[in-house]
Amino acid sequence: MKTWKLTKLLIFLLGLFGSGSVLAQAKVGLPGLSVNFGQGVDLVDTIEVLILFTVLTLAPAVLILCTCFTxxxxxxxxxxxxxxxxxxxxxxxxxxxxxxxSVFVMRPTGEDIYYKAVSPYMKKQITTTVALDQIEKSLRGFMNKQVRKADIALFYDVTGETQPTTINDVPIHFLIPAFIISELKTAFQIGFLLYIPFLILDMVVASVLMAMGMMMLPPVVISLPFKLLLFVLVDGWQLVTGSLLRSFN
Structure with missing residues (x-):
């Protein structure tokens, strides 16, 4: 139960990071934190504090893996x-x-987290449990659209548990690793397509150099300027960025 509470606390911190674009426009006072390690502190409370700080150190890594950054x-x-x-x-x-x-892509999710969870919680309109549930629901809304069913089924096959009827019933500790696998596969598919035109250009340059008897000259020395010229002529950065943003729709 304590592990589940810490997991939900970590998700709540992710929501605070994800709504940074909205928080930047508001004046939010940071509360003070005082930790007393002197006499009268129970050992269990001390361990819980250490676990909390450990979870906080892992928050940036989880934030990166639960968004489109990967x-x-x-x-x-x-x-x-x-x-x-x-x-x-x-x-x-x-x-x-x-x-x-990533901020551009995750902005709708961040705004949804801020207006439905973070802002009401700061105004003490909802409890911590309700805020955590709302943040998890918002993050699920993004991950559910990108994750593949085969990746979710992998973890159920390994554990031997019965698969749920809907994706909303998948536990968060199953959904996050499945989402990461789906993101890696999609990224490698896009990377393969990006390699094809430059690979063809390298092969053409290598064939021309061999036909001219210039086998001692590395083909990359000749092909690199042509690849840069091709990339600039087709406005490659705009095409790659546009393809990446559209892949999340």
Whole structure:
């Protein structure tokens, strides 16, 4: 029961992060936190505090895995490797771009969490349990649209439990890993399609160099400028970004 409460607390923290675009427009005072480790503190209470801080340290990782960030950053990494520029754009730029795209995609979910859970809870109109349930419901609304039934069935096959009739009855600890697997598969499918035109260009350049007897010259030296030119002419970043955003509809 304590583990389930901590899980729900973590989901509540995710809701606070997901509604950051709305919170930025409001003036919210941060409450103080005082922890006393002196005499009179029960050992059980101390352990609960340690578990709470452990869950807080895992909140950013869970936030990334429960949103569209996974698919976006994997596709952008594939795009960079397909072009052939190993460190351009740099990792910091790709991660920042992926974060802003994730905020754009998750904005409806974040607003739903804020207006239905976070704001009423701060005004003391609803209890903590109701707020946690509403945040979980909002996150489920996004993950249910992206997760595949085969990935959910995988965890039921492993555990031997009976599959539910509707996706809303799937426990959150089954839904999150299934959602991550679905996001990785979709990202790899998009990455494969991105590789095809650049792979064809590499093969053409390699064949031309071999026909000219220039076998000692690495084909990547010649193909890289052509791949950059092709990517710029077709406005590649706009096409990739548009395809990523439309894949979440």
């Amino acid at each position: 698919r976006i950053i994997v596709v952008l990494s594939f795009m960079r490797q397909a072009i052939g520029t190993q460190s351009m754009p740099p990792n910091q730029l790709l991660i920042g771009f992926a974060l802003f795209l």
